[in-house]
Amino acid sequence: MMNNKFQLLQTLNQQIKANKHIIGVAAGSGLTAKYAEQGGADFILALSSGRFRQMGVSSLAGFTACTNSNQMVMEFAFKEVLPTLKKIPTIFGLFATDPTIDMKAYIRQIKASGFAGINNYPTVGLIDGQFREGLESQGISFAKEVEAIQFANELDLVTVAFVFNETQAINMLKAGADIICVHLGLTVGGILGAKQIQSLQSAKKLAVDIFHACDKVNPNVIKMVYGGPVNRPIDVQFMYDGTEIDGYIGGSVFERIPAEQIIFNITKSFKETYDVKYETYIQKIMAGFSNKEDYVEFIKDYISTHYMDEITLNDLASILNLSRPYLSSLFKTEVGIPFTQYLIDFRLNRAIEIMREKRLPLSTVAEMVGYPDYAQFSKIFKKRIGVSPTMFTFR
Numbered sequence: 001m002m003n004n005k006f007q008l009l010q011t012l013n014q015q016i017k018a019n020k021h022i023i024g025v026a027a028g029s030g031l032t033a034k035y036a037e038q039g040g041a042d043f044i045l046a047l048s049s050g051r052f053r054q055m056g057v058s059s060l061a062g063f064t065a066c067t068n069s070n071q072m073v074m075e076f077a078f079k080e081v082l083p084t085l086k087k088i089p090t091i092f093g094l095f096a097t098d099p100t101i102d103m104k105a106y107i108r109q110i111k112a113s114g115f116a117g118i119n120n121y122p123t124v125g126l127i128d129g130q131f132r133e134g135l136e137s138q139g140i141s142f143a144k145e146v147e148a149i150q151f152a153n154e155l156d157l158v159t160v161a162f163v164f165n166e167t168q169a170i171n172m173l174k175a176g177a178d179i180i181c182v183h184l185g186l187t188v189g190g191i192l193g194a195k196q197i198q199s200l201q202s203a204k205k206l207a208v209d210i211f212h213a214c215d216k217v218n219p220n221v222i223k224m225v226y227g228g229p230v231n232r233p234i235d236v237q238f239m240y241d242g243t244e245i246d247g248y249i250g251g252s253v254f255e256r257i258p259a260e261q262i263i264f265n266i267t268k269s270f271k272e273t274y275d276v277k278y279e280t281y282i283q284k285i286m287a288g289f290s291n292k293e294d295y296v297e298f299i300k301d302y303i304s305t306h307y308m309d310e311i312t313l314n315d316l317a318s319i320l321n322l323s324r325p326y327l328s329s330l331f332k333t334e335v336g337i338p339f340t341q342y343l344i345d346f347r348l349n350r351a352i353e354i355m356r357e358k359r360l361p362l363s364t365v366a367e368m369v370g371y372p373d374y375a376q377f378s379k380i381f382k383k384r385i386g387v388s389p390t391m392f393t394f395r
Contacts, residue, residue: 003089003114003115003116005116005117005156005157005158005178008043008089008116008158009158009178009222011042012042012222013222015042016222016246016247021236021240021245021246021247021248022042022222022224022246022247023040023041023042023247023248023249023250024041024042024043024044024045024091024160024181024224024247024248024249024250025041025043025044025045025249025250025251025254025255026044026045026047026049026050026093026226026249026250026251026254026255027044027045027046027047027050027081027251027254027255028046028047028049028050028051028052028053028054028076028251028255029050029051029054029076029080029081029255030076030079030080030081030083030084031080032050032054032254032255033046033080033081033084033085033090034084034085036254037084037085037086037087037088041088042088042247043088043089043090043091043116043158044081044085044088044089044090044091045090045091045093045119045121045160045249045251046073046076046077046081046090046091046092046093046115047062047073047093047119047121047251048062048067048069048070048072048073048093048095048121048122049061049062049093049121049122049251050093050251050255051072051073051076053251053252053255054255059251059252062121062122063122063126063127068098069093069095069098069122070094070095070098070101070106073092073093073094074092074110074113077090077092077115078113078114082113082114082115089115089116089117089158090114090115090116091115091116091117091118091119091158091160092110092115092117092118092119093118093119093121093122094106094107094110094118094119094120094121094148095121095122096120096144096145096147096148097124097135097140097141097144097145099138099139099140103144103147103148103151104151107148107151107152107155107157108155110157111155111157115157116157116158117152117157117158117159117160117178118148118149118152118157118158118159118160119159119160119161119162120145120148120149120161120162121162123142123145123162123183124136124140124141124142124145125142125145125162125163125164125168125183126164126183126185142168142171143171145161146168146171146172146175147175149161149172149175149176149177150175150176153175153176153177153178154176158178158179159175159176159177159178159179160177160178160179160181160224160249161175161177161179161180161181162181162183162226163180163181163182163183163210164182164183165210166209166210166213169182169210169211169213169214170213170214170217173214173217173218173221174217177221178221178222179221179222179223179224180210180211180214180221180222180223180224181223181224181225181226181249182206182207182210182211182223182224182225182226183226183227183228184203184206184207184225184226184227184228184229184230185227185228199229199358199359199360200229200230200235200238200239200358200360201358201359201360201361201364203225203228203229203230203239204238204239204243207223207225207239207243207245208243211223211243211244211245215244222246222247223244223245223246223247224245224246224247224248224249225239225245225248225249226248226249226250226251227250227251227252229358230248230250231250231252231253232253234308234368236248237308238360238364238368241367292330292334293334295320295322295327295330296330296331296334296335298320299316299327299331299339300342302316302319303342303343303346304346307343307346307347307350307369307370308367308368308369308370309370310370311343311370313327313328313331313339313340327339344380344384345384347369347370347371348369348380348381348384348385350368350369351365351366351368351369351377351381351389352385352392354368354369355389355392355393362374362377362378362389362390362393365389366378366389377389378390
């Protein structure tokens with residue numbers, strides 16, 4: 001496992017120079033950490049909110065007095081995460097403002113326990129109003145988190161700093177933070193996700209403004225974003241486009257939301273079908289496609305996953321080892337419409353969903369659904385929907 005700060009940062013920067021964005025996963029269990037590493041994650045954040053997610057509780061529980069955050073992280077991460085990971089480092093989510101600990105002594109303990117660095121979480125940056133004022137009057141402030149980052153830096157620990165505005169980012173940089181991560185708020189989506197969030201566009205502007213301020217202090221700092229409305233690969237790509245953002249850190253998107261969906265659907269399938277049907281389905285997947293419906297379902301699933309990319313029937317025919325004319329005829333016969341029409345309809349329906357959910361430039365919406373040429377998107381949209389994308393947004 002890589003715990004050497006210089007080697008870790010060198011590895012991350014090499015990926016960035018090779019135009020590869022880096023990924024951090026906020027995990028609450030060894031299981032999540034194990035498969036995140038296998039999936040290509042560059043580091044793990046061990047956070048108390050991650051543990052609460054594993055308990056079926058909202059991440060906000062990490063901000064309540066129901067447990068000792070630092071103790072919780074130390075217990076599960078030391079027993080589950082550190083022994084599980086083979087190559088990538090674990091960053092300790094430190095509740096730096098805990099008034100019951102000697103912060104410097106605790107950070108030394110974190111290093112001695114085998115963690116590669118710290119992250120300021122839970123953070124008072126997610127708290128505002130009178131409660132925030134009350135906390136700060138007692139010395140429980142963001143400045144304490146900056147102090148923790150500075151001391152960890154002096155101990156040659158990797159430091160991942162969550163920030164919420166330009167001033168906090170600059171203070172963290174002066175303290176020696178290695179990674180500045182703009183925290184965009186609680187992650188939306190799923191059963192336990194946040195309901196009130198900012199738009200993707202406003203989130204991107206906030207991140208760009210903060211990182212612009214960072215460049216004046218240390219243009220080489222690693223820049224990442226976390227949470228808020230960014231909860232799908234296409235959202236992350238939107239944040240990357242036209243910016244110098246180097247990577248993304250996610251918690252719920254890697255841990256809670258997939259678990260909610262998969263466990264719900266698997267449980268439902270067992271409830272509604274006999275075991276023999278489930279076993280037959282698994283055997284069919286293992287044996288490969290056995291009938292026409294399997295090929296059609298594969299194409300539909302592929303489109304639902306890759307609609308934002310260039311998709312051709314030639315490519316799909318190659319993947320399925322079938323001739324293009326046969327696949328085209330098969331799809332039209334089974335679905336009732338040609339492949340191209342199905343793809344266009346899927347993309348336009350997704351575009352309409354995005355237009356209704358999020359306030360984004362129409363050219364951006366076009367790119368998000370696979371049309372880098374806005375003029376083409378507008379022409380197709382008007383032909384199918386009856387009005388231009390601009391007129392549709394005003395309806």
